[in-house]
Amino acid sequence: MIRSARFDSAETLLTELIAGRPDTGVAAEAYYTLAVARRYRKDFDGALASLAELTALKPDYGRAHQERGHTLLALNRPDEAAAAFARATELNPGLVASWRALAALHERAGRDALADHARSQVEYMASLPADLVAVTDLLFEGRLYKAEALCRQFLVENRHHVEAMRLLAEIGVRLRVLDDAEFLLESCVEFEPDNLRARADYLRILNRKGKFKKALQQAKILRQAQPENPVYQLATGNALVGLGRLDEGIGWYEKGRVRTGNKAGVDVMLGHARKAKGDLDEAIRCYRRAYELRPDYGDAFWSLANIKTYRFTEEEIAHIERFERAAGVALEDRVHLCFAAGKAHEDLGDYERSFEYYSRGNALKLARSGYDPDKTSDMVDAQIEVCTASLFEERSGLGCERPDPIFIVGLPRAGSTLLEQILASHSMVDGTMELQEILALVQRLRGRSVERDPAYPANLQTIDPDYFRRFGEKYLEDTQVYRGQAPLFIDKMPNNFMHVGLIRLILPRAKVIDARRHPMACCFSGFKQLFGEGQDFSYGLEAMGRYYRDYVRLMDHWDRVLPGFVLRVQHEEVVGDLEAQVRRLLVFCGLPFEGACLRFHETERTIKTPSAEQVRQPIYRTGLEHWKHYAPWLGPLKQALGEDVRRRYEID
Numbered sequence: 001m002i003r004s005a006r007f008d009s010a011e012t013l014l015t016e017l018i019a020g021r022p023d024t025g026v027a028a029e030a031y032y033t034l035a036v037a038r039r040y041r042k043d044f045d046g047a048l049a050s051l052a053e054l055t056a057l058k059p060d061y062g063r064a065h066q067e068r069g070h071t072l073l074a075l076n077r078p079d080e081a082a083a084a085f086a087r088a089t090e091l092n093p094g095l096v097a098s099w100r101a102l103a104a105l106h107e108r109a110g111r112d113a114l115a116d117h118a119r120s121q122v123e124y125m126a127s128l129p130a131d132l133v134a135v136t137d138l139l140f141e142g143r144l145y146k147a148e149a150l151c152r153q154f155l156v157e158n159r160h161h162v163e164a165m166r167l168l169a170e171i172g173v174r175l176r177v178l179d180d181a182e183f184l185l186e187s188c189v190e191f192e193p194d195n196l197r198a199r200a201d202y203l204r205i206l207n208r209k210g211k212f213k214k215a216l217q218q219a220k221i222l223r224q225a226q227p228e229n230p231v232y233q234l235a236t237g238n239a240l241v242g243l244g245r246l247d248e249g250i251g252w253y254e255k256g257r258v259r260t261g262n263k264a265g266v267d268v269m270l271g272h273a274r275k276a277k278g279d280l281d282e283a284i285r286c287y288r289r290a291y292e293l294r295p296d297y298g299d300a301f302w303s304l305a306n307i308k309t310y311r312f313t314e315e316e317i318a319h320i321e322r323f324e325r326a327a328g329v330a331l332e333d334r335v336h337l338c339f340a341a342g343k344a345h346e347d348l349g350d351y352e353r354s355f356e357y358y359s360r361g362n363a364l365k366l367a368r369s370g371y372d373p374d375k376t377s378d379m380v381d382a383q384i385e386v387c388t389a390s391l392f393e394e395r396s397g398l399g400c401e402r403p404d405p406i407f408i409v410g411l412p413r414a415g416s417t418l419l420e421q422i423l424a425s426h427s428m429v430d431g432t433m434e435l436q437e438i439l440a441l442v443q444r445l446r447g448r449s450v451e452r453d454p455a456y457p458a459n460l461q462t463i464d465p466d467y468f469r470r471f472g473e474k475y476l477e478d479t480q481v482y483r484g485q486a487p488l489f490i491d492k493m494p495n496n497f498m499h500v501g502l503i504r505l506i507l508p509r510a511k512v513i514d515a516r517r518h519p520m521a522c523c524f525s526g527f528k529q530l531f532g533e534g535q536d537f538s539y540g541l542e543a544m545g546r547y548y549r550d551y552v553r554l555m556d557h558w559d560r561v562l563p564g565f566v567l568r569v570q571h572e573e574v575v576g577d578l579e580a581q582v583r584r585l586l587v588f589c590g591l592p593f594e595g596a597c598l599r600f601h602e603t604e605r606t607i608k609t610p611s612a613e614q615v616r617q618p619i620y621r622t623g624l625e626h627w628k629h630y631a632p633w634l635g636p637l638k639q640a641l642g643e644d645v646r647r648r649y650e651i652d
Contacts, residue, residue: 007041056327062092094136210436212242230259264293298336305343312344339530351629362539371536373546386457387501389561400472403509409497413525415571416515420492425596425603430489432482472506517571524627545640
């Protein structure tokens, strides 16, 4: 009907369809088409109303923002139209019409650099084969499996087509198949060293995977090609911050901020770096500047909440709640706003309302994560089945004998950052960060068919004995960049509890410390913490309880088959008698006592975890039983922990 200019008839039909309350997908398409029909018949207010309904249903739908841009352009509101088209291209870079409109609008306003960038995007899309244009559109509209099938089909006939490989890598990133994505992008830059898009994507995934040294090398190559490109300047900052070179990283963030269109996003990055340095006042200033630039920017508010000592003003709380309810707010922003509101009401002592917000944020997060507790249980079962006492006896003495690493494992929010800070206060120990090297080795050992038939941990029984020493040496080589001059260093990656057996085989003289906390306190603290990524089990009370139960089950197994290899440190005991537990830690690590470990809060170092400012204060007891304020709503967690854990910790 629209194609034959029967706009009134189309509107009638679409209105009837919407009145029938169809599912979200159909409703979204109906609102979109209704907006188009209304714009064509010059009912611009009606078109904008339809688009408001659409963005309430699907805030991240790129075509909705593109259509809003067309409508605002028709109303002669060019600045608002440019903002809408820019948002459309952020959500879906394959929208050529938006890039064309932006090129014209920026040129008319004298924004030459932005106009040139938009034109280059139009030219790039025009250079792609039709199949890859379709893949791009499917990818950025979230239809990942259809995009993957089409992209793979294209690659069958065009085996080394770099743009197809690059798109397939982006699909892999969104499906969290990061190793495959990294391999594809590494291949891309080998095939076409001058392809800046592919190299920029490669840089991005290296930063995401924590391979900061490699990322910094790629950033240097990109900056040599385009010294003033803010994307490359900001990526350089990310790599430097990842390496702990905070002042240098902040300098690159400041350079990139001058030219980028996403100043609010850079302000949050600056806030994180300032917080890691311990400069909380400056971090707060950066986060506030971010939400002043973008009022619905959920991450800015959550970042403030994540400064555990920060207290929101009444005006800020009202602002958070207003935007959390507002139509058209992106899902990721809504999640961040929910967690920020939960923290705000927790600080006010309104625990019921606080729990409502935490629950809503977690539910939104869990729905997107696809976390399956059964898979964690299966992984624990596999470790217990393969990593037996006989395996360690048969394969003993094969790893690298250097004693350098101290691994701190456990669950997030269990006190691991406190233990790290205590040990890092010793003159013979370097603190680092949550290192990815063991998890990267695990990915290599698992192979590329993880879901169908994972090779790891079964292959620990069969791989060439020489590999254990090589793996240990490679681990030490890769982690050297995070160390100073001390003989020992800390690797505080909680998730490594799953791989204590692998650690023993490749680094038999390493020390492993299990940071443990009361299950109700630990699990609820994780439930109300919005993690960056990698802790999907934390977004549901039942999932959290099952994860803790599996963790305890596996740590009990390590105690049986590797007696004395792991030191368990209970957080409540550290708080209750700091000196006794510090001395116990140091004896286990083979270190002489130093008083600085008791004065850990005076140690100046980079800390990136949520507990950053807490471990810069003396020990305090107030948080030990804070979870009891939420006890009326924690029944599913208590039940999921299982009878054995409840009995062990005397949970009624």
